[in-house]
Amino acid sequence: MTPPTPPRTGRPGANLHAGAWWIWALGLATAASRTTNVLLLALLTAVAGYVVAARRTDAPWARSYGTFLRLGLAVLAIRLVFAIVLGSPIPGTHTLFTLPEVPLPGWAQGVRLGGRVTAESVVFALRDGMKLATLLVCVGAANSLANPARLLKSLPGALYEAGVAVVVAMTFAPHLVADVARLRAARRLRGRDDRGVRAMLQVGLPVLEGALERSVALAAAMDARGYGRTADVPPAVRRTTAALTVGGLLGICAGTYGLLAAGGAGAGYGLPLLLLGLAAAVAGLRLGGRRSPRTRYRPDAWGARAWLVAGSGAAVAAAMIAAATYAPAALDPPAVPLAAPTLPLWPAACVLLGLLPAVAAPKGALR
Amino acid sequence: MIRFEQVSFRYADTAAPALQGVDIEVPEGELCLVVGPSGVGKSTLLGAVSGLVPHFTGGHLTGRVTVAGRDTRTHRPRELADVVGTVGQDPLSHFVTDTVEDELAYGMESLGIAPETMRRRVEETLDLLGLAELRDRPIATLSGGQQQRVAIGSVLTVHPRVLVLDEPTSALDPGAAEEVLAVLQRLVHDLGTTVLLAEHRLERVVQYADQVILLPSPGAPPVVGAPADIMAVSPVHPPVVALGRLAGWSPLPLSIRDARRAAGPLRERLADRTPGTSGPAAPGELLVCAERLGVRRGRVEALRGVDLAVRAGETVALMGRNGAGKSTLLSTLVGLHTPAAGTVTVGGAVPHRTRPAELLRRVGLVPQEPRDLLYADTVDAECAAADRDAAAPPGTCRGLVAELLPGIPGDVHPRDLSEGQRLSLALAIVLTASPPVLLLDEPTRGLDYAAKSRLVGQLRALAAAGHAIVLATHDVELAADLAHRVVILADGEIVADGPAADVVLSSPAFAPQTAKVLAPAPWLTVTQVTRALEATP
Numbered sequence: 001m002t003p004p005t006p007p008r009t010g011r012p013g014a015n016l017h018a019g020a021w022w023i024w025a026l027g028l029a030t031a032a033s034r035t036t037n038v039l040l041l042a043l044l045t046a047v048a049g050y051v052v053a054a055r056r057t058d059a060p061w062a063r064s065y066g067t068f069l070r071l072g073l074a075v076l077a078i079r080l081v082f083a084i085v086l087g088s089p090i091p092g093t094h095t096l097f098t099l100p101e102v103p104l105p106g107w108a109q110g111v112r113l114g115g116r117v118t119a120e121s122v123v124f125a126l127r128d129g130m131k132l133a134t135l136l137v138c139v140g141a142a143n144s145l146a147n148p149a150r151l152l153k154s155l156p157g158a159l160y161e162a163g164v165a166v167v168v169a170m171t172f173a174p175h176l177v178a179d180v181a182r183l184r185a186a187r188r189l190r191g192r193d194d195r196g197v198r199a200m201l202q203v204g205l206p207v208l209e210g211a212l213e214r215s216v217a218l219a220a221a222m223d224a225r226g227y228g229r230t231a232d233v234p235p236a237v238r239r240t241t242a243a244l245t246v247g248g249l250l251g252i253c254a255g256t257y258g259l260l261a262a263g264g265a266g267a268g269y270g271l272p273l274l275l276l277g278l279a280a281a282v283a284g285l286r287l288g289g290r291r292s293p294r295t296r297y298r299p300d301a302w303g304a305r306a307w308l309v310a311g312s313g314a315a316v317a318a319a320m321i322a323a324a325t326y327a328p329a330a331l332d333p334p335a336v337p338l339a340a341p342t343l344p345l346w347p348a349a350c351v352l353l354g355l356l357p358a359v360a361a362p363k364g365a366l367r
Numbered sequence: 368m369i370r371f372e373q374v375s376f377r378y379a380d381t382a383a384p385a386l387q388g389v390d391i392e393v394p395e396g397e398l399c400l401v402v403g404p405s406g407v408g409k410s411t412l413l414g415a416v417s418g419l420v421p422h423f424t425g426g427h428l429t430g431r432v433t434v435a436g437r438d439t440r441t442h443r444p445r446e447l448a449d450v451v452g453t454v455g456q457d458p459l460s461h462f463v464t465d466t467v468e469d470e471l472a473y474g475m476e477s478l479g480i481a482p483e484t485m486r487r488r489v490e491e492t493l494d495l496l497g498l499a500e501l502r503d504r505p506i507a508t509l510s511g512g513q514q515q516r517v518a519i520g521s522v523l524t525v526h527p528r529v530l531v532l533d534e535p536t537s538a539l540d541p542g543a544a545e546e547v548l549a550v551l552q553r554l555v556h557d558l559g560t561t562v563l564l565a566e567h568r569l570e571r572v573v574q575y576a577d578q579v580i581l582l583p584s585p586g587a588p589p590v591v592g593a594p595a596d597i598m599a600v601s602p603v604h605p606p607v608v609a610l611g612r613l614a615g616w617s618p619l620p621l622s623i624r625d626a627r628r629a630a631g632p633l634r635e636r637l638a639d640r641t642p643g644t645s646g647p648a649a650p651g652e653l654l655v656c657a658e659r660l661g662v663r664r665g666r667v668e669a670l671r672g673v674d675l676a677v678r679a680g681e682t683v684a685l686m687g688r689n690g691a692g693k694s695t696l697l698s699t700l701v702g703l704h705t706p707a708a709g710t711v712t713v714g715g716a717v718p719h720r721t722r723p724a725e726l727l728r729r730v731g732l733v734p735q736e737p738r739d740l741l742y743a744d745t746v747d748a749e750c751a752a753a754d755r756d757a758a759a760p761p762g763t764c765r766g767l768v769a770e771l772l773p774g775i776p777g778d779v780h781p782r783d784l785s786e787g788q789r790l791s792l793a794l795a796i797v798l799t800a801s802p803p804v805l806l807l808d809e810p811t812r813g814l815d816y817a818a819k820s821r822l823v824g825q826l827r828a829l830a831a832a833g834h835a836i837v838l839a840t841h842d843v844e845l846a847a848d849l850a851h852r853v854v855i856l857a858d859g860e861i862v863a864d865g866p867a868a869d870v871v872l873s874s875p876a877f878a879p880q881t882a883k884v885l886a887p888a889p890w891l892t893v894t895q896v897t898r899a900l901e902a903t904p
Binding site: 147222228229296297 | 422443449702741752800
């Protein structure tokens with residue numbers, strides 16, 4: 001018997017920038033949000049799934065894809081159940097079956113429980129749910145292909161510490177699951193059943209206690225290792241930073257309002273104000289980074305492969321947005337009357353562009 | 368390098384001081400060992416050096432602690448991070464990132480060290496600690512010894528002048544402990560790092576120490592001196608020191624080599640005597656029986672073709688590396704894992720097919736972390752719940768607690784008990800259903816010598832009363848003291864199974880100190896030697 005090869009997270013020096021994977025995945029997600037065509041959505045899911053299968057590693061976070069897939073299915077199921085039980089505003093003529101309707105008091109007007117279930121409403125819910133599920137699958141793909149902690153390396157210095165807090169919080173979920181499993185095993189040792197609501201409740205308190213103790217220990221360890229050290233900055237720089245950040249944020253708010261306000265009242269100053277605010281905020285963040293003396297160990301390089309991976313995702317998104325304007329019927333077929341979905345040729349071909357990373361990304365060298 | 372001046376410390380919610388009258392100086396390049404029974408404030412003393420006490424714990428500190436000239440009162444732990452590296456008891460709660468290489472770099476990133484320097488130091492540290500093979504492995508997949516080395520490495524890359532370690536080898540098997548200690552030796556000798564270290568397993572570390580700080584009891588001022596002088600008076604000491612005290616050797620030997628040189632006359636005195644027979648009075652009925660047992664955990668084959676038989680009145684020690692399958696074997700015996708191959712019966716029942724409430728009467732397991740067994744707010748409530756679980760008459764469990772370790776108050780929270788008290792409580796809870804088979808997973812972790820010898824007494828009495836006991840342990844001294852039989856597991860297979868004396872004497876890694884000193888005669892424990900010397904003058 002050959003010993004199992006130890007899991008590896010990447011060959012040193014050949015990592016793809018984590019941001020490239022996220023841009024690719026968000027590109028696919030954007031494309032998914034533009035269509036309710038079941039065939040296109042299925043194609044997007046298949047593309048994301050194939051790339052994950054071809055390029056993921058054995059690292060613990062790479063196993064999260066399955067979780068996201070199950071989550072997507074759960075979302076789909078919940079959406080369907082809601083459409084069946086609560087009814088749907090979609091007018092339909094093909095009645096599948098009729099649930100007993102629960103009479104509701106007058107104040108619950110507009111809400112329906114049970115009643116007629118039409119094929120149209122089910123199809124509509126199915127498509128809607130599938131769109132959400134595809135979005136989740138795309139995020140899951142990014143999560144399993146790129147370690148979320150690696151993204152931190154690309155954050156501006158001023159935001160780094162907040163980022164670490166977020167990542168530490170995210171790693172807590174797996175620890176909690178492990179704790180619950182251990183304590184449920186311990187319940188068996190006391191001769192109690194390890195299933196049921198009562199068991200979960202009794203295990204809950206010790207699990208939370210353990211989580212709290214662990215977070216205090218981790219905070220102490222991080223502090224002792226220099227987390228949160230600040231460099232001395234002249235007061236002038238500190239004041240400029242504060243002014244730039246606050247001014248920038250105000251500018252962004254006012255600019256966004258101007259752009260979105262009805263009637264185009266502020267259309268004239270909206271865009272320039274938004275850009276100005278953005279510039280000021282970025283400058284504030286960069287200046288704020290001076291307070292943190294932190295340096296980066298082997299940051300991911302953005303190379304040709306990263307351009308290809310990110311570009312393929314962006315291309316899929318752009319193609320789908322363009323398609324939505326010139327062929328809206330193909331991407332968003334009406335639920336009434338019922339019709340079998342057709343696969344629009346050009347958008348489908350564009351979605352296949354998303355397969356590029358399966359070839360372009362370095363194999364087994366991902367983080 | 369480290370200087371304590373008239374330091375006293377009191378935690379916020381207690382009246383008695385945890386430390387008092389501490390006046391110590393640790394010069395540069397020394398390996399300084401902090402010893403004492405559990406609960407005397409060893410961790411508090413270490414925390415005061417890294418600044419976590421009082422900045423993180425709260426409480427009231429008087430006097431002055433300076434490290435490399437920096438006062439810990441005015442410097443927060445993060446401002447001491449470049450001179451003090453701290454590794455706590457549990458390496459897992461120390462890790463911030465998830466791969467080995469990133470973890471080594473984390474501290475340097477926080478301090479703002481230049482990227483080229485970081486790159487060089489990571490490579491150097493990978494070599495120094497023998498971690499080069501593991502550089503891009505996720506930390507969660509490493510063994511205990513490897514994790515401990517990564518934790519040490521992660522503070523070393525910063526090039527701290529002081530290294531503070533709280534029980535670095537307690538959770539490790541003998542081999543992994545040697546690895547870690549070899550690294551510490553190298554740091555002290557090659558780099559002049561000052562190391563301050565607290566450890567219960569003195570037999571592993573005391574011969575490497577330059578100076579020993581003994582905390583005799585809570586709140587009592589520490590005694591500082593050369594290792595041999597302190598060991599002569601210390602209430603906690605390794606077996607080699609006990610042997611030296613017994614034979615009246617002077618100077619007191621701390622290492623096996625010194626002890627063997629002094630032991631010539633003792634070996635002659637013992638030449639015509641034999642240690643008392645070990646082994647149960649009479650082999651009882653077969654209680655645990657595993658045949659060709661195989662267990663899979665995920666993709667890993669945790670156990671393969673394991674044959675094990677344990678009879679009533681017998682004590683069996685399971686030994687082997689971290690991750691060799693000891694805990695898996697114990698868990699399978701209480702039905703937590705379903706075997707993939709082979710059969711297993713415990714007390715006549717098949718564990719994974721028996722209901723928990725029924726299995727409770729046949730076999731009990733005290734897990735590695737006894738706290739997992741405890742849910743209630745007070746000791747009394749815990750005992751009452753145990754009586755209900757086992758359908759035993761009320762008061763059974765409380766009676767057992769009083770019998771095992773008198774003086775545990777009924778109204779305290781189980782979390783506030785000491786490690787030894789908590790273990791006794793867990794043991795009493797398991798014994799409430801009076802199972803004929805008793806399993807213990809790593810029972811001596813965190814126990815001092817006094818608590819350990821109490822545990823040995825308790826387990827001996829239980830074995831004499833007809834219980835079959837199986838314990839998984841890294842503690843060779845415990846196995847030598849207690850076990851009739853030793854089973855060594857490696858990579859999921861049994862590689863040795865035989866009478867304790869035969870198995871431990873045949874391998875240097877598992878031999879207790881007494882055996883090494885008195886070899887080739889088959890003496891395993893100081894108690895045996897004492898009894899033999901007392902029997903005939």
